[in-house]
Amino acid sequence: MIRDYFRVLVVDLGSGKGNVVKVDGRNEFAGGSGLGALLFEKYGHADRPWDDPDQPLIFSIGPLTGLFPLMSKTVCSFKSPYHDQFAESHAGGRSALAIRFADYDALVIAGRAPRLSCLSLGMKHLEVKDVQFLAGKDVFSTGKILRSMYPGSGHRSILRIGPAGENLSGMACINADTYRHFGRLGSGAVMGAKNLKGIVIQGDGSFALPESKEYSKIYKQVYEKMTATDMMSKYHNLGTAANLDALNELESLPWRNLQATKDEAITGITGKKFADDTLLRNAACAGCPVGCIHIGFVREKFMEDNQYLYRQVAYDYEPIFATGSMLGVTDAFQVLGIMDEVEKAGLDVMSGGVALAWATEAFEKGLVSEAETLVPLAFGDAENYKKAVQYLGSAENDFYAALGKGSLVAAAKYGGEDFACVLGQEMAGYATGEAFYVAEGLGFRHSHLDSGGYSWDQKNDRKDAGEVCDFLISDETGRAFLTSMVACLFGRGVYKDEILAECLKSVGYGEIADNMDLIGERVRAMRWKVRFSTGYDPEKISIPKRYREVSTWKGKTDPEYMEKLKAEYGRRICELVSDEALEKLNLKKVEKK
Amino acid sequence: MKTLTASRMERCIGCHSCSFACARLVHKLLSWNTAGIRIASSGGLSTGFVAKVCLACSPAPCAEACPTGAMRARKKGGGVIHKKDICIRCGKCAEACPVDAIYLDLKDRPYVCIHCGRCVEYCPHECLEMVESDQRRDS
Numbered sequence: 001m002i003r004d005y006f007r008v009l010v011v012d013l014g015s016g017k018g019n020v021v022k023v024d025g026r027n028e029f030a031g032g033s034g035l036g037a038l039l040f041e042k043y044g045h046a047d048r049p050w051d052d053p054d055q056p057l058i059f060s061i062g063p064l065t066g067l068f069p070l071m072s073k074t075v076c077s078f079k080s081p082y083h084d085q086f087a088e089s090h091a092g093g094r095s096a097l098a099i100r101f102a103d104y105d106a107l108v109i110a111g112r113a114p115r116l117s118c119l120s121l122g123m124k125h126l127e128v129k130d131v132q133f134l135a136g137k138d139v140f141s142t143g144k145i146l147r148s149m150y151p152g153s154g155h156r157s158i159l160r161i162g163p164a165g166e167n168l169s170g171m172a173c174i175n176a177d178t179y180r181h182f183g184r185l186g187s188g189a190v191m192g193a194k195n196l197k198g199i200v201i202q203g204d205g206s207f208a209l210p211e212s213k214e215y216s217k218i219y220k221q222v223y224e225k226m227t228a229t230d231m232m233s234k235y236h237n238l239g240t241a242a243n244l245d246a247l248n249e250l251e252s253l254p255w256r257n258l259q260a261t262k263d264e265a266i267t268g269i270t271g272k273k274f275a276d277d278t279l280l281r282n283a284a285c286a287g288c289p290v291g292c293i294h295i296g297f298v299r300e301k302f303m304e305d306n307q308y309l310y311r312q313v314a315y316d317y318e319p320i321f322a323t324g325s326m327l328g329v330t331d332a333f334q335v336l337g338i339m340d341e342v343e344k345a346g347l348d349v350m351s352g353g354v355a356l357a358w359a360t361e362a363f364e365k366g367l368v369s370e371a372e373t374l375v376p377l378a379f380g381d382a383e384n385y386k387k388a389v390q391y392l393g394s395a396e397n398d399f400y401a402a403l404g405k406g407s408l409v410a411a412a413k414y415g416g417e418d419f420a421c422v423l424g425q426e427m428a429g430y431a432t433g434e435a436f437y438v439a440e441g442l443g444f445r446h447s448h449l450d451s452g453g454y455s456w457d458q459k460n461d462r463k464d465a466g467e468v469c470d471f472l473i474s475d476e477t478g479r480a481f482l483t484s485m486v487a488c489l490f491g492r493g494v495y496k497d498e499i500l501a502e503c504l505k506s507v508g509y510g511e512i513a514d515n516m517d518l519i520g521e522r523v524r525a526m527r528w529k530v531r532f533s534t535g536y537d538p539e540k541i542s543i544p545k546r547y548r549e550v551s552t553w554k555g556k557t558d559p560e561y562m563e564k565l566k567a568e569y570g571r572r573i574c575e576l577v578s579d580e581a582l583e584k585l586n587l588k589k590v591e592k593k
Numbered sequence: 594m595k596t597l598t599a600s601r602m603e604r605c606i607g608c609h610s611c612s613f614a615c616a617r618l619v620h621k622l623l624s625w626n627t628a629g630i631r632i633a634s635s636g637g638l639s640t641g642f643v644a645k646v647c648l649a650c651s652p653a654p655c656a657e658a659c660p661t662g663a664m665r666a667r668k669k670g671g672g673v674i675h676k677k678d679i680c681i682r683c684g685k686c687a688e689a690c691p692v693d694a695i696y697l698d699l700k701d702r703p704y705v706c707i708h709c710g711r712c713v714e715y716c717p718h719e720c721l722e723m724v725e726s727d728q729r730r731d732s
């Protein structure tokens with residue numbers, strides 16, 4: 001399984017057949033993000049819309065997946081229904097290891113199945129099955145039925161969509177093994193457009209160990225760092241939910257559609273509150289001993305005489321921000337209740353929560369009424385939010401169909417663009433200041449994890465656009481390399497360059513180890529190149545007025561500085577794909593399929 | 594003699610570190626199947642995890658079912674040893690095991706726990722332990 005090329009399965013859903021293809025470029029692109037962009041360049045169609053049946057949906061893993069702990073993520077690359085540009089979304093769960101042990105570096109899924117279908121594959125099988133009977137089924141029941149239809153419990157990955165994906169919502173996610181998601185930018189709708197309800201990947205192969213003696217030794221070292229030291233404790237202790245308190249304290253937690261950045265009511269939804277009252281247990285992605293997945297529960301009385309049911313819901317910082325503080329819901333169980341509905345619908349929780357926060361303010365301001373929202377929306381009203389989530393997932397009427405395409409699409413129709421909390425897509429929960437607003441707004445994935453803008457804000461209050469951009473650009477290189485590995489970014493404290501290089505060498509990827517910086521730069525440029533070819537233009541991205549009104553620990557946003565920063569960052573991004581830069585990185589020509 | 598027991602599986606987070614350790618250190622393979630211990634969800638992830646691992650039956654039905662003597666009972670304390678070189682890959686052992694502890698790979702080679710305990714130190718949640726055979730409280 002250590003190879004100097006990529007072994008890629010290309011499936012055509014139309015015919016139900018696949019091809020195993022050798023793709024060159026292992027030492028240039030490593031895997032993950034780099035491989036995703038490379039494959040889109042080969043198999044994608046920049047000039048056709050996202051829902052063209054020929055557009056590929058790509059899942060790729062890294063050179064160390066399955067070989068080392070926390071190399072546990074998969075990158076999904078696709079043309080996004082949200083903005084019709086090239087996009088990327090990452091998820092954990094078991095998909096990465098399942099793809100590895102099925103002996104592929106990537107899956108490219110193209111074509112459209114004639115009826116709703118499920119793709120299943122493994123080391124020695126490939127099949128597209130009709131599952132029309134799953135039409136409209138929520139994510140949970142879909143999972144249950146798929147589990148019973150296919151063998152291999154424990155060592156397979158089940159990816160699936162809910163009603164939101166089938167309805168082609170720009171906010172539809174792909175659920176990965178119940179508790180993880182390819183969340184952002186609408187990958188779920190790409191499956192929907194392909195009539196693909198689920199993908200079952202069975203990791204049933206086994207492989208010879210890398211020959212070097214070093215391998216088991218360095219494995220042990222890395223493993224011990226991940227478990228025995230306290231390096232990872234923040235992730236398995238309270239988990240990322242610990243950030244709620246911290247960001248609230250720092251006046252950086254968005255409340256009620258970002259009308260405030262701090263609130264006393266935080267006590268109801270802190271990480272500690274969730275752990276003390278709602279936490280059932282922890283879980284992990286396959287291949288990760290850290291176990292950062294926190295699973296809480298919701299309990300509902302469904303009949304008099306004390307008839308209760310309960311369900312388990314995975315929580316994290318982002319989902320709590322999106323369905324908690326952003327919606328003014330400050331009871332941990334109510335927050336989990338909303339998340340549970342979001343899960344069933346198959347929506348991205350951040351996009352859905354933030355969009356409903358916009359809808360609530362629009363409702364309060366009289367721009368929309370119950371005729372559109374179907375239930376009155378008010379900050380803090382969890383019960384009605386649960387209903388609104390279902391309407392959003394099922395695109396119940398014109399209003400929810402528009403909202404599913406993005407708050408700004410709905411705002412263009414109903415008004416209220418000023419207070420849409422959109423930074424490229426519905427925002428992440430870090431109202432830390434100008435660097436974050438600009439970095440998320442313009443960044444490749446519109447994710448706070450593309451670069452450390454949010455952390456720059458938390459540490460600096462200098463207003464030097466040049467300095468911030470230097471930081472953002474250099475930070476992005478390392479992250480592009482890690483997401484090509486595809487390491488969980490929580491492991492970045494352990495996987496410093498030196499250790500990463502040793503790991504790569506111990507299994508025979510010496511050439512990648514020797515060129516990590518260069519590969520990071522090349523992958524980054526390649527991703528942007530593909531993105532630009534699908535219409536990206538930093539000048540067309542606006543940062544809504546709400547961001548100029550809000551205060552953080554640094555005080556009010558400085559609009560002039562933010563404009564300057566935005567212009568400079570946009571310019572730097574354009575520089576990354578200049579002829580000269582592409583020439584230097586050998587990216588002028590990539591062969592088209 | 595000691596045997597491996599998965600005595601605290603309620604704590605399991607499903608990381609598969611144990612299976613990987615066994616595959617890597619005992620069987621010199623990379624896999625989450627070809628290992629003496631395999632982790633499965635007990636009917637969807639929301640129900641937690643179970644370990645498929647040898648319970649060290651004594652007498653051992655798998656050894657009794659083996660037509661060539663490749664799957665043999667250990668001398669003491671229960672459990673079996675599998676001799677690859679005389680195994681004809683008929684799969685009778687796997688069929689006979691009441692708890693699905695023997696995995697047949699894609700070429701029908703059996704993999705079973707030899708109760709060496711190397712997986713134990715790789716479990717971050719102390720779900721697994723080595724216990725004197727005569728003191729075992731089965732999980």
Ligand code: SF4
Nearest residue numbers: 647648650653655690
């Ligand atoms: S492999 Fe199965 S039958 Fe054989 S000793 Fe172990 S548990 Fe018993």
Ligand code: SF4
Nearest residue numbers: 615629706707710712
């Ligand atoms: S005790 Fe040894 S053989 Fe059994 S599962 Fe653990 S590592 Fe594998």
Ligand code: SF4
Nearest residue numbers: 605606608609611716
């Ligand atoms: S190592 Fe421990 S926690 Fe991880 S899967 Fe095995 S038994 Fe479960």
